[in-house]
Amino acid sequence: MKSMKTVGIYVLIALVMVGFFIPIYWMVSTSIKELVDVFAVPPKIFKFDLTWKNYTDYFGPGSPTSQLEQLGNSIIVALMNGLLATAIGAAIAYGSTVYDFKRKNSYLFWILSLRMLPPVAFAVPFFIFARTLYLLDTRFVLVLMYCLFNVPLAVWLLRSFFSEIPKEIREAALADGATEYQIFFRLFLPLARSGIVVTFLFTVIFAWNEFLLALVLTSRNAKTMPVAITSFWSTMQINWGGFASTGTILFIPIMILSLVLGKQIVRGLTFGAVKE
Amino acid sequence: MSLIDRKKRNLFLVRASFFAPGTLILIGLSIFPFLYAVILSLFNWNLARPQWGVHFVSIKNYIDLLLTSRFRVSIVTTFIILGGSVCLQLVLGIFIALLLTNSQVKGIRIIRAIIILPSVVTPVVVGLLWLLLYKHEFGLINFLLTKAGLRQINWLTTVWGARFALIIADTWQWTPFVSLVVLAGIMSIPQSIIEASKVDGTNPIQYFFHIMLPMIKPSILVALLIRTIDGFRVFDKIFAITKGGPGGATETLSYYIYVRGFNNFEMGVAAAASVFLLVLVTIVVQMILKVFGADKLFVSR
Numbered sequence: 001m002k003s004m005k006t007v008g009i010y011v012l013i014a015l016v017m018v019g020f021f022i023p024i025y026w027m028v029s030t031s032i033k034e035l036v037d038v039f040a041v042p043p044k045i046f047k048f049d050l051t052w053k054n055y056t057d058y059f060g061p062g063s064p065t066s067q068l069e070q071l072g073n074s075i076i077v078a079l080m081n082g083l084l085a086t087a088i089g090a091a092i093a094y095g096s097t098v099y100d101f102k103r104k105n106s107y108l109f110w111i112l113s114l115r116m117l118p119p120v121a122f123a124v125p126f127f128i129f130a131r132t133l134y135l136l137d138t139r140f141v142l143v144l145m146y147c148l149f150n151v152p153l154a155v156w157l158l159r160s161f162f163s164e165i166p167k168e169i170r171e172a173a174l175a176d177g178a179t180e181y182q183i184f185f186r187l188f189l190p191l192a193r194s195g196i197v198v199t200f201l202f203t204v205i206f207a208w209n210e211f212l213l214a215l216v217l218t219s220r221n222a223k224t225m226p227v228a229i230t231s232f233w234s235t236m237q238i239n240w241g242g243f244a245s246t247g248t249i250l251f252i253p254i255m256i257l258s259l260v261l262g263k264q265i266v267r268g269l270t271f272g273a274v275k276e
Numbered sequence: 277m278s279l280i281d282r283k284k285r286n287l288f289l290v291r292a293s294f295f296a297p298g299t300l301i302l303i304g305l306s307i308f309p310f311l312y313a314v315i316l317s318l319f320n321w322n323l324a325r326p327q328w329g330v331h332f333v334s335i336k337n338y339i340d341l342l343l344t345s346r347f348r349v350s351i352v353t354t355f356i357i358l359g360g361s362v363c364l365q366l367v368l369g370i371f372i373a374l375l376l377t378n379s380q381v382k383g384i385r386i387i388r389a390i391i392i393l394p395s396v397v398t399p400v401v402v403g404l405l406w407l408l409l410y411k412h413e414f415g416l417i418n419f420l421l422t423k424a425g426l427r428q429i430n431w432l433t434t435v436w437g438a439r440f441a442l443i444i445a446d447t448w449q450w451t452p453f454v455s456l457v458v459l460a461g462i463m464s465i466p467q468s469i470i471e472a473s474k475v476d477g478t479n480p481i482q483y484f485f486h487i488m489l490p491m492i493k494p495s496i497l498v499a500l501l502i503r504t505i506d507g508f509r510v511f512d513k514i515f516a517i518t519k520g521g522p523g524g525a526t527e528t529l530s531y532y533i534y535v536r537g538f539n540n541f542e543m544g545v546a547a548a549a550s551v552f553l554l555v556l557v558t559i560v561v562q563m564i565l566k567v568f569g570a571d572k573l574f575v576s577r
Contacts, residue, residue: 020441091295095294118509119509121553129312205396209399250401274498
């Protein structure tokens, strides 16, 4: 009796995993299929000829339809914003962890509330600001604007990591005459090294995936991949190969990062609220 | 200044230096644009028609919006899609979390690694992916439906088909996230309580409703809050799958703002609608927190 229930559960779990994995597999496999096989009815799931055409067409350096520039934009914006947001977030997280001040709760709650805001509500002011400062269609404007949701993420994530550092360490250092900066740079940052890496990776992931602000604020020069991928869909037809290869390229780094993050994933996606 | 005062001031400056740069940037990115949007909403400014000039019209934009049925409909649509997605995600998420509770610890790592993937894929890619699956002619879903002997569904050309298409795509992406959050909550139930309930002879159903559910309430609340807040922001998938269609069936308030602001370039109107959206989100979040009795949720370290 009991083992039947266990088998049943395992079957269900397997079904669930397949269900969540199939669309992704579909996209990746479509990117390496010949166009003919993509449209095959019944669909060819495992047996098909391999081709790298979609990648050489859209990511090959010499190809006229190459998206290497957009890929570069995505990488640069994601990495730079990750660094910026993590750095700013670390400073605020440190300050709010070790110091107390009036209205600290309100301050922290305000920072958290920034995550609640729909980006579209800020798209209009951001667009006008960027336009006025001639910053439209630059990578810099994205690196700056993404701080709106990445700095709160960094602050709250790093707070949850910093709070795991015992108070005594800081007190001992203070008694030894260390300055705040020394404690921050030489003590907290190294101790929370893995937490900082986790935070950095999450800010990178969110910046990498961001679509709306990139859509509104960029056009030709600073276009990022999420925006570029929508150009494969027109009213007439869908460029399956282009979409699948671009989507896969967008997906693979995230997959690698999420494997690296392992069980910290839940922590990151809930802004540090839920730990494993 | 005395030595003590100077030391105090230096200490204050040092401490403030941790907060100053970041807080300034955040204020510049949030409060400042918000105030600007509020002021902008009182003006009549069309970027595509500069010859009309910019005029102060006070609350005309707000009144116009309230009188526009498309705006009102977009709010209803927002709640329809939001409600459908969140409910489905919560129910499925809790179910899956329960499934995973009984597994061995070793398997969990691999399961978690695979199952979280939908939640980290670029939302716009998820949207286009499901577009692929829904497209009437070669869609995989319709193929499977016919294989199962059912009728094909016109996903993207009917009002409710499109709405469900969105709800399903969103559910597919975020249910894993919900299940992992709830699972974390379930795993944190102290072993002693599990033992005690076994000794007392509680059957699984009683256990679930009277013991487990209350204990994982915080986790469910976190998932509910995050998904609700994100529900208001759904844009990427709508842009990818339906572009607000057919006929505005999937045009949520977020998408409506995009249309007024970046298709029509009516800056003042879009700003007014944005203010509406922000107020709406704040109210809904406060309501949820009140219902769960979690207004005082945040305690300092």
